[in-house]
Amino acid sequence: VFAADEFYVNAFGADTPARIPPASDYGDYDMFEDGIGIVRSYVDEFDEACESGLAARAAEVLAARDLTARYIVGEAMQPFLDAMIANSPLAGRLVPLTVRNDYFGGNVNVTGLLTASDIAPAIKATSEEEEGTHQLFLLPSVIFNDNGVTLDDMTVQDIENAAGAPVSVVSCNPFDYLPEIIKLAQDES
Structure with missing residues (x-):
């Protein structure tokens, strides 16, 4: 018997x-896709990314280009993800939205059930509030199905159009999305 991740987060x-x-x-x-163990796996991988220097490298590249990576997440991750990032080399450079x-x-x-109709206005509001700052808006791949659309049938381009800002799709796992962030930041210059 396993308690769902939301039990611990709540x-x-x-x-x-x-x-x-x-x-x-x-x-x-075995119950990962049912929300059992995702948080543990994420926490362990984030810690390993910090210990290996990958997080520091991503922070350095973002800082060198004066960029803030805004990683889209659902409310379930917010309480612990904010605290984890604040205590990491990525503090101030990787900012969950x-x-x-x-x-x-x-x-x-949960992040995987977010829709474009909620994401686009959040990006637009953040972009307008923080006008003049350089931001990378990052969409976790889990919000898209195999056809590249969200649960409300929107594409990446639809989200960009509605948000009025460019967005990039990245992985959901730190060991994958941190190198993706490094590459995106390097491509910005």
Whole structure:
């Protein structure tokens, strides 16, 4: 029997990484797609990215180009992801853009179920509020299906058009999205 990740996030908020069971408790992560073990896996991979220097390298490249990477996430990740990043080399350079899922009534809060109709206005508002700053808006690939559309049938181009800002699709895992961020930042110059 496994408790879903949301159980731990709801109970422990920002302290979730310190309170969630160790990876060994999840076996082979057989229930991963059902939201059991995703947080543990993410926390472990983020910690490894920090320890290996990958996070520091991404922060250096972003700082050298005066860029802030705005990574789109659902509200479920916000309490602990903000705290993890604040205590990492990426503080101030990788800034989650937490999006409320109004499309599904606000009670569905995972990143994979976000829709373009909620993401685009959040990007637009952030872009306008922080006008003059250089930002990379990053969409986790999990919000798109195999046909490249969101749950409300929007493409990356549709999101860019509605947001009035360029966006890039990146992985959901730190070991994959940090190199992608480095490449995107280098391509900005």
